[in-house]
Amino acid sequence: MNHPTSHPIGTPGVRWGDAEVAQWRESQAVRRGYQAEVVSVIDRLRPRFDVAEYGRLEYPPASYPLFVLRNRDWNDALPIMLVTGGVHGYETSGVHGALLFLDRHAAQYAGRANLVVAPCVSPWAYERIHRWNPDALDPNRSFRENSPAPESAALMRMVAPLRDRVLMHIDLHETTDSDESEFRPALAARDGLPHEPGEIPDGFYLVDDTAHPQPAFQRSIIEAVAKVTHIAPADEHGEIIGSPVVAEGVIQYALRELGLCAGITGATYKTTTEVYPDSPRATPEQCNAAQAAAVCAAIDFALAHPG
Template identity: 70%
Template sequence: MQTTTAQAAYPIGTPGKPWDEAEIAAWRARQVKQRDYAQDVLSAINALRDTFDVTSYGALDYAAEHYPLFAVRTRSWDDALPTMLVTGGVHGYETSGVHGALQFLREHGGDYQGRANLLVVPCVSPWAYERIHRWNPDAIDPNRNFREGSASGEAAALVALLAPLRGRVLMHIDLHETTDTDESEFRPALAARDGKVYEPGEVPDGFYLVDDTENLQPAFQQAVIEAVAKVTHIAPPDAKGEIIGSAQIAPGVIAYSLRQLGLCAGITQARYTTTTEVYPDSPRATPQQCNDAQVAAVRAAIDYALAHG
């Protein structure tokens, strides 16, 4: 495919020219609500109120739509205990991140009573969750904007929630997916939005992790990979030894500069950080298996952090 043809194939924008407000509005008008945040997520969070503290950390208002934001915390929070942070749904279309976080709380949240403080934010981006999309309604990717003064309301709200805990979180795991639509929709849209050439990539078949180039923790990442490998398959590198364009530094592990890129896992400067990437479109994985993989990753991450401090 020719690069100019690839970009022109996206239905919005002019090749070589970044989107203006009219084009963002045209893109937004194409986004259709496909599922319900209140029904799917808020109801599941409310069901946890008997055993956890559920706290509001803000709300997002987009046109006539109102989205309250909630975090789930250990009820008997103890500042003397290590704090473990789990975030999901930074990208709304990455379904197992949301439902894996909720499943972890239901099935295993009580396992850490008296051993750790848990703080879980199951769905950072509710508008995008409903539309099965990566961006917010302003065509902004929250996961490049986790910094002070963020233009993303989703990112700004989470940064504010976590500001008092900066330097006090031992482990932060951010739950994501890499899907076939990354190549069929989201990366072409990104190129069109920014007026750049879309260069096709390869979607890895399997689970992988993203470490922090400024704080590599290979043994921690390996512990998570080993736990997830019991649930689903780990992504192999491509012919270049890469996963989504980055060098594999260990089986199923690549690394990004988390804080420089404004990624969610870099917010708190935790000692142990990782971003999970589940592949839900694999013929070898079911939706439940994807949720189970996220749960296995969370448990392994917390257990490793507790064992190694």
């Protein structure tokens, strides 16, 4: 892969201001449709789930409704399982893996768990196949009090009444070649820093919580996903994306401190999935299926070990 050494927007070594952010935003073109590809699927699921609009993003000229789906047989005595996707809008299988789970697998948890699924947290970025929102903010570094990212703030408001009742939260992501070719160089330019090329891991991996690790939970997901697609190996330094591998296909981040989506609840079981859709060994269908398998394994483990 060829790594860019500079970014076309801004001055090297100088953090972007409003003018550079505006220039970047104007360079982003709609490349696919939220209504056609996501909302239409949610509409087909309405007969089986309670669907609510938990917020709306006003990015003129467009307005994006944000949807959450819940099981119809909600029972306050049952544990809550939270599934989020599309926090980074360009990570396609996060969105469609969540929808696939709802369509094909959610029924098996009827009477056993309450499901809360927000399949596309960042629809503006979904349409433009980008990581950021229109203000060049990463929603997955913005899950904190007084969040500057409307996507993150809306999800936190929706989750707030449930926060201390969630048993399991799985946040569905991808790591793509464009991380290295496009998004990391843009991040470095935005922040006025040099871009340091890295490696993209080939395969599926998980991000556990440094503060409250759950190795058996992570292992159960890895074992389930390995039946669908391959697991990312550690690099020559024993790392994945610069973090030490603590078990096969597992690294750890400080979820809450970094403002990551997976840290927004008090759930006992938390994880972030990462699929590699650009691998020659994986198809888009496999990536979606891997995400759905991860969700099922996560719920199954939580139900078997409620704590």
